[in-house]
Amino acid sequence: MPIPKIKEIEIPLLHLINSLGGEIWPKDTYEPLADYFKLTKGEREEMLPNAPARKFENKIQWTRMRLVYKGFIDNSVRGIWKITEKGKKELAKWGLLNKPFPAHSIIYPKTTERRKPESDDLINRVINELLPNEVKKFPDDFLDSKEKIKFREINVPGTILQLDPYSRDTVVSPKGYFRYKAKNPPEALYIVYSNRVGKKTIEIPEENIIIFKAVKTYEKYIRNLEMEIFKKFLELTYDEFESETLTKKALEKLGLNISK
Secondary structure (H helix, E strand, O other): OOOOOHHHHHHHHHHHHHHOOOEEOOHHHHHHHHHHOOOOHHHHHOEOOOOOOEHHHHHHHHHHHHHHHHOOEEOOOOOOEEEOHHHHHHHHHOOOOOOOOOOOOOOOOOOOOOOOOOHHHHHHHHHHHHOOOOOOOOOHHHOOOHHHOOEEEEEOOOOOOEEOOOOOOEEEOOOOOOEEEOOOHHHHHHHHHHOOOOOOEEEEEOOHHHHHHHHHHHHHHHHHHHHHHHHHHHHHHOOHHHHHHHHHHHHHHHOOOOOO
16 A cells, blocks of 8 residues: 555554553654555655655654644653543544554563663764764864964953854853953854853954854854754654754764854
């Protein structure tokens, strides 16, 4: 049969979750539901045209979102799909509340067991695979002919710095004890990206065009890297929500967050 529609997956997905004790890891739904719908090997492995994800597994992800919207699946714990009381009542309407899920490939976990995602190991694996060498450092790796550039210095407190949420050209410390009014937004970003905990001075190029070019090149580098990391996590987890969380943690571990 062709890959089912989202509406056709809703009740089987709820039934599967309930049969496995009421909660499940996303990737544990794919094979049992593929068996339930009697999908061929080709249908199971068919990829989306514009994304590194399997079409059927993506349909299950969207089905889960629809069930969350209806109140049938709890959305409070990221990475775990848990049926709600409303979801159980929906299953009861179909006469499926106390019936086992009709598939042979399910591995029923013991009620006292719950697999814990080894996120740290997964993050280290992706970082080592995509970044065998050190990541580029701002600003040094994003300045051309640094020895020819004229700099001026500003004093900073040596703590974390960030943009003032109410001003695109003001840099502040987390508690607001330090404030610095930059000449323009690119300069403010340049200071934030250059800052390191413990560092008491930051060198800033005197020419605005150099600052602008370094900031834009750095942001492009980080966004491209972020996308590559996300794609890799998606290949390993087949879960967009989990991949977003792991990508954020990987960037934080690398110290590569940028101002949105």
